[in-house]
Amino acid sequence: MNYANIKEFDIADGPGVRVSLFVSGCRHHCKGCFNSMTWDFNYGTPFTEETTEDILKALRPDYIQGFTLLGGEPFEPENQKVLVGLLKRIRETYPSKDIWCYTGYTYDVDLMEGGKVYTDVTDEMLSYIDLIVDGEFIEAQKDVTLLFRGSRNQRLIGLHGYKAPEERKHNLKK
Numbered sequence: 001m002n003y004a005n006i007k008e009f010d011i012a013d014g015p016g017v018r019v020s021l022f023v024s025g026c027r028h029h030c031k032g033c034f035n036s037m038t039w040d041f042n043y044g045t046p047f048t049e050e051t052t053e054d055i056l057k058a059l060r061p062d063y064i065q066g067f068t069l070l071g072g073e074p075f076e077p078e079n080q081k082v083l084v085g086l087l088k089r090i091r092e093t094y095p096s097k098d099i100w101c102y103t104g105y106t107y108d109v110d111l112m113e114g115g116k117v118y119t120d121v122t123d124e125m126l127s128y129i130d131l132i133v134d135g136e137f138i139e140a141q142k143d144v145t146l147l148f149r150g151s152r153n154q155r156l157i158g159l160h161g162y163k164a165p166e167e168r169k170h171n172l173k174k
Contacts, residue, residue: 001025001082003051004037004044004072008058014100014131014148015165016065019058023047023083026073028104032139034150038072052086059094066098066130075103075111077119084121087128098162101129104136107157130162 002024007013010020025041037043045051059067067090074083090099103111110116111126111134126132133149133156141151147165148156156164 001047001079002042002044003047004035006051006055006058010068013068013070013102014066014098017063018066018068018100019055019064020068020070021055021086023069023071023074023079025076025079026071026104027076028073028136030104030137030139032142033137035071041076041078047082047086052089055086056089056093059090059097064097066100067094068100068102069129070102073104074101075105075117075122075125077117080117080119080121080125084125084128087125091128098130099128100131100133102133105134107132107134107155126159129159131164132157132159 004022004024007020010018013020022035022038024038024043026039029039055067058064069083069087073079087099090097105111105117111118111122133154135151135154138151138153141153143152146152158164
């Protein structure tokens, strides 16, 4: 698996200050995608054990709230096989830090047994994730006022009792 970028101080892709990994490889090819260079599975840098160690080190400070996984597409079957090991290490090393994952696949259809990208490691991967932002980006439904997502069809789904943040209430005068 390749990755496009690691952000060590991300404040856009989840609450608080986060470490974010942008993986390479995506079959969705959403019109208006902000990260279309990551569609190519060969884009970026090979993910290695050293990459895992770098991420774990970046997560160490107390002010880092959590880890976010996005791309590209983390739930492409090729990516799941590598990412499940990374997520396991993060959860074991930092059990109090939250883990978010952005996917263009639909949680309750594509990621369930029999779903489009369900693999032998999907359930384990989901067991380490606290919140999924699911659904393809749809340019016609783009809404910059939404919390932590780009289009109205996308959902914030808390897993394992994790509470998804509520939408901000805007008091805009007309």
